[in-house]
Amino acid sequence: MLELRQVYTKYGQIPMLMGVNIKVNPGEAVCMLGANGAGKTTLLKTIIGMVKPVKGEVVFNGQRIDTLPSHKIIPLGIAIVPEREGLFPKLTVETNLLMGAYYENDKKKIALRMEEVLNIFPRLKERFHQKAGTLSGGERKMLGIARALLADPKILLMDEPSLGLAPATVNEVFSVIKRIKEEKKIAILLVEQxxxxxxxxxxxxxxxxxxxxxxxxxxxxxxxxxxxxxxxLSAG
Ligand SMILES: Nc1ncnc2c1ncn2[C@@H]1O[C@H](COP(=O)(O)OP(=O)(O)OP(=O)(O)O)[C@@H](O)[C@H]1O
Ligand SMILES: [Mg+2]
Structure with missing residues (x-):
């Protein structure tokens, strides 16, 4: 479904990714482990077209996508939960969620997705009209994931969902990820330390x-x- 073939990237003259080959099959959850600075975020940015490979290919459902701009890649069914959620703090939970469905015009479809997502995240339902900036770290993380689901993606990319959260909250976030995997049957590429x-x-x-x-x-x-x-695994 998603494949990186011999992908090289550079920041200026500095090489970052060096011939990366990975594959994610439909419905499969795959993790990418790596320490700080390994290139994990760069890899996700390369998939969504925010970083362009200097060599190699990114292929999604048989189509080469590294030649496309981000706004053409995302609607193909790739959603990302960025490292720092990328929310709009002054806007409500509702508005932030609706941003996830930016590429969908069918209001009925959006309403259905919203209902489904709020089912998975009851806490966001309670805080629907609250500004995103006033949410706790764990709630923000949930909102980031929920917003990505509003796009109804075929694959969900997640950049370190455990980052900066207390152990109990990390457990909550991961049980939600498990639930998404089981219920929605979408592919997941999970970047984690x-x-x-x-x-x-x-x-x-x-x-x-x-x-x-x-x-x-x-x-x-x-x-x-x-x-x-x-x-x-030493820390865990
Ligand atoms: N826009 C940029 N310009 C120059 N160098 C960059 C840029 N973005 C990232 N880098 C460098 O590329 C390397 C990999 O960064 P990246 O963010 O992909 O790592 P990471 O594995 O996600 O790390 P972390 O776990 O800390 O998030 C780092 O050394 C970083 O400083
Ligand atoms: Mg990173």
Whole structure:
């Protein structure tokens, strides 16, 4: 469904991604583990066209998308929950959610999606008319995920959903991710430093180090791998 083939990116003269090959199949949850500065956010930005590869291809459902601008990529069915949620703090929860459905004109479809999403996130329903800037960190994270779902994506990209949250809130966020995976059957590409949590929802994963994929495998293989254990599971 989504494939990166030999993708290289640069920031100015500095190489970042160096020949990245990854695949996400329909309905599959895949995690991308990596330390600070490994290139995880860059990878997601490359998928949505915010960073252009200098070499290689990004292919989505058989179509090459790295040649397209972001506003043509997103409507194909790719939604992202950015690292810092990217919400509009002065606008209400409702308005922020509706931004997710920006590319949908059918009001009925939007209303249905809204109902479905508020079902998954009852707390957002309670805070529907509250300004996004007044939400707690966990609620903001939920709003970021909920907004992405309003786009009815085929694949959901998530950039470190555990970042900056207390352990109890991290657990809440990950149970929501699990629920989305089970109920909506959409593909998920989850970028995380929290390997324990990421591997609790993913079937498969990759490890990104300094712009290269150094390891890939099934959940169980990664959980047993000594590099993953030492570098990414030690804290958990
Ligand atoms: N716009 C930019 N211009 C120049 N360098 C950049 C730019 N964006 C990112 N970088 C650099 O590229 C490297 C990878 O950044 P990236 O944000 O992809 O890492 P990351 O794996 O997401 O890290 P983190 O876990 O801290 O979010 C970093 O060294 C960063 O400083
Ligand atoms: Mg990042």
């Amino acid at each position: 929290n390997a324990q949590k990421a591997l609790s929802v993913a079937e498969r994963g990759y490890v990104l180090q300094k712009g290269s994929i150094i390891l890939e495998g099934l959940k169980e293989e990664l959980q047993e791998n000594s590099i993953v254990k030492e570098s990414y």
